[in-house]
Amino acid sequence: MGVPISQILLTTGFLLVLIGFWGILRHRNILRIIIGFSLIDTGMHIVLVATGYITGGTAPIIDEALGIKEAATRTVDPIPAALVVTAIVIGFSVTAIMLSFAIRLHATRKTLSIDALTESKW
């Protein structure tokens, strides 16, 4: 039998998230930090999709291979998939915003190091 598919996916997703954490905490370069955030997002999405997996299920699309009658018994949970579609778009949006801030920051101070962003403190 081996390890269930969803377990593998979960592990992969969480590993990605951890790598993302490491990335945003260790790397000084803003662009790399943004990549870190993307990794976190992706990892979370994988985890969410994985939680929708039902042992032996197929995609929740009715076609020749899947009749209406069987739909409720043979498919994976469609809800996490629906949520993840939304989440992906939002993740994309955030990345776009962060990138545009990065560009603006670089334009104003000629560096992408996050250590330079400490004007306001205390």
Next chain:
Amino acid sequence: MRRLFILFVVAGFGVIFAGLVAGYSERQTLSALATFYLTEVPADLGAANVVTGILISFRGFDTLGEVAVLFMVAASVGVILASEPGDKPHLMSAMGGKGQGPSELVRNGAEVVLPLIFLFGIYVIMNGHLSAGGGFQGGAVVASGVMLMMLAYPTGPLHHGFLSITETLAGVFYVCIGILGMVFAGGFLDSHILPLGDFGTLVSAGAIPLISILLGIKVGAELSVIIDRFRN
């Protein structure tokens, strides 16, 4: 010191996540909600792709919100990247945009691939209610085509105003369809305003394909706008 601390935090999350993975047992049955959707979406909404059905109908409010997010991002990116009189040259050099034209490969490749990409995008959008895909996915495909077009023809025919009008109109129509749902059917964003048609055909599932198309147009246009803004 700091490094150690970071290691500690990441390890901490590792432990939390490991706890989740260890405590997880793969589901064997669907939740009642999922079962409801799986039976109701094909039967009541007439959409073969249950995910699209959920997205556009039951969770239509989410989808509308998500469209709003994209819309806001397009506007924000425009604002943030809008160059001011003073710093234009810096911005250009920062982007490395020193008049280097696209390579031969890109340009020729684009000519071949672009129509295919757009066609595929439109197909994905149109068949959102029937097969894997939908407005978002198709819109993203279209936008990737637009990106290729921008790379291939930096001074190309892409009209910014056109994109933003398209985007706006798609959004407004989307809200209008939602309102029609309130007037002619069970509530806001109800897709029963149009006849269900024959299950599994292109024109079926009430307003779902229509919304899907609007979504596709809107997402495609918005993503293109965002890409366009980054390019400028």
Next chain:
Amino acid sequence: MVDSLFQPLNIFLLGLGGGFLIPLLYKIAKPLPAVGFIIALLGMTVISGVCLWSVHHGGSTIEVLTAGSVPPFSINLRFGPWEGFFSVCVNVVAMLGAWHLWGRLHASYPALLLYLILTMGINGMVMTRDLFNQFVFLEIVSIGTYGLLGFERTPAALAASFKYIMATVLASSFFLLGAGLLYHVTGTLNIDDMIANRALIIGPIGVTALLLVLSCLVLELKPFPANGWGLDVYETANSGIAALVSVGVSAGVFFALFKLLPLFEDHLGMLALSGGITFLFSNLVGLRQTSVQRMLGYSSIAQMGLLTLALALLQQLGAEQALPLVVGGLFINHLIAKAGLFWLAGIVERREVDGWSDVAGNPVLLSILAVFVVAIAGLPPFPGFWAKWELVMQAAAGERYIWIAVILVGSLLEAAYMFRWFKQATRPLPGETKISPTPGRLVPVLVCAALLFAGGYAAASLAGAASLLLVAPLVVGVGLYMLDWLPGRAKCVLMLAAVLVVGWWIVRDIDGLRRLFAVLLLAGGLVIAFASLYRSDARGGFYPMMAILLLSIASLLRAATSLEFFFHWELITLSSYFLIAQRREAHPYVLQFLLFSLVSAFCLLAGFGIAATANGTTALAAFATAGPDAAPAFMLLAIGFLIKAGAVGVHVWLPGAYAEADDDLSAMLSAVISKVAVFGLFMVTYLAIRSQVGLEMAHVMGWIGLLTTIAGAVMALQQSDIKRMLGYSSMSQIGYIITAIALMSHLGWVTAFYLVANHLMVKGILFLAAAGVILATGTRLLDQTGGLARKMPLTFAAVVIALISMSGLPPLAGFGGKWLLLSAMTDRGWYGLAIVGVLATFIGFLYMFRLAYSIFLGPQKTAYEEVREAPWPLLVPQFVLILAIFVLSFFPKLLMDPVSAAIDPYFASTLVWQGMSLETIYGYWNPVPVMAFSVAAAVVLLALFLLIYRAGWGRSIPVSTSHFYGFYRLVFAPLVTPVANFVWDGVCSLTIGLAGLVRRIYTGNGQTYALQVLCYVIVLYLLGTLRLTAG
């Protein structure tokens, strides 16, 4: 049709549709987006208002379904009373904020659409009942915020925005993960379903998921210490955007927490902890701030912490019925006042606190600032006051004393930095640049100020306290403020008339001791206030405040519940603060005055809370029958009143405030206002009667009283400034009164009241006489005056009579008072105290003689050849008071009988009262031997002092009084080392040092902030899974 127009869903249609349309409108014509924006925002506000109205009156919650299906299948929204309240608040503030930001908004259409959709997003966060939809709206709000932050182009603002994005993206990822996992364990995304099935949320996945969602919400509220990213944004963003983040976005997140709270029942302790720590430490660090917006940021964060704490605490205690007042009150208070403060900061455009002295020239801005600062500090009449009161009452009922301490200490710190800022704003500097914004700019803040007053009234109604009697002082004050353009004397006459009429109306039907106090203080107050006629200048704001002060005293005396008492107590504090602050020289002392007053008030608040729990009611009448449980309440209340009375050790605020206030105001403070604390002491000592502990504490109080007397007298002797000397003298005299009250006997109390009356008259005369002398000579230094007796005979006569009466020389009233006191002390067997009392009296003689001698006798200074008698408005009150002294002296029964009758009922059944009637005591009062004894005692002591003087100085006889005093001032100097000042200064610098230390965690580095955020999640996870803070 109308129904379908005004339904909550239309808020979203307007927000989204309007947002989507704006670019199109822009393409059609440039001004159209602004029109569309205004229509949409106005529409949203009106719809939420109408819906709230119908929910409030129709009573049924509006459920909004989408997609023609029902929950849990489709997303639904709810618009109940709570949702409606939050939504209307947010929309109104968003509208005012748009007005404030208009210059920026209408210039670019993306700003309009971001602002509009952001506002809609907050409404969505409030109304949605679907967990994932909650996430979507959270993201809408976040992205709208990021976009609006992007309008600020300074490097610091961009950097701060990036840090903000990093932290909030992390937080919302946790929400996403948590929501997904919660669906996994519960099989639903509908919040109501989830709450119904919360038994399913178990096991590692369920618990972790719940904690992740909770972490996100807590993090979005910017908890200490993981909140540097929020502060940076508050500091650098445009004031309008910062206001929106501070009140709008936080409101949405807070409501999400509120709505999901049933899920977090096991984690309420953790929430309370998080909120409490945030409230305390944010306010602590706020002390070190010099940047206005960052300081407001600390205050914002602290307020959200307080809200979280209040929510969790009330939920834990099962006090849901208090939620509307506490959470609603704190929320609306923060919302309006903080938004107003941010906007004001934007209007004034001074980033640093120091720059705010430019505001001093603009009374309108200053008044608005005062309203907001007072509201944020949780002082009456604003909603925060009522909310904090109820919160403390509930916490006391649940015996959560630590939380009471946290709330009060945090509030004190917040008041400290807020009022320091206000003080800076009231201090004009030379070469100031005047700030005069156009009236249009001021509209949002003016509306906020008006809303705060309305909110205060609503909160008072909710607390069950609103009545015309309660607000009468404020109404009169506001009325007089409208007439502030009149000439000074006209305003004074109006004020006197108003106080007379309304004051009489307020106290008309009270009885007993309260009536006596009311008559005495109101009459005394009016007589002394009459003296203000000697000044012809306009004194902007002085007379309305004076009216509020005097009428609040009347109302305080009438208060039937501790809430009413406390309300008026705070009004008295505030109005005296504003009155003292009128004089520029008083500025170094006002903050000290206010902080000590607030400490006093907070002790009272805690004490009232415990007393209400012990008595089971807030009625003051219950004090008379309180059981032994009330002893701790007695201690707190007594401490509170002692601080305000200026007891030794906590007297440091007193001399500065008394000496540096306006001359006629000093008379009022010393003669009348100080008696309010005495009344309080009277009232609370009932609490101590019934327990042995209480009686012991009363004995301690007796010693405190006499130590105060001695310390006051010795310090008075050291002064060379007339008003400072009189200030210390006040302190000394109040000490006697404290001792008399502490006797806890019928005789003691009669004496105390007698002393109160005597001191009121005497100090009134002396301060007014001092005002006359200062007016004539222009100096306050004793050494620089002299020989004025011939120039100012009437003043001299008044001073002599007052001094005789104060020093306790026969035959005037003071003598009777002292004699009664000594009798009462020996009666109780407090011989030690009696001896100390005699010594104190003698030191009193010394400084009083010096006062009269150096001003009126002694060699005449040539500089004062032209000096004239004081003006009649100063003399008339003095002679009225002299008349009163004579009546009191020669017909003591006129006062004693009603006092005795008023006090008797309370002691009729106590352990202390031995049944000795007043007649017996009068029997002892045989003037001849008594007088002989007193004179003998005085002669002996004087001889003793002269002897010591000779031995110590090596002189045969004192050649002049100044030598004599020089010697004794030197002798007493070690006694008056300002130990108390050292201690309080130490406390101050320690606190500020701590603040400096704590704020080092805000390194400004985005990665450190992200690290803090992640650590916070881990800590919450540990606390939550290990259940360390459960219960």
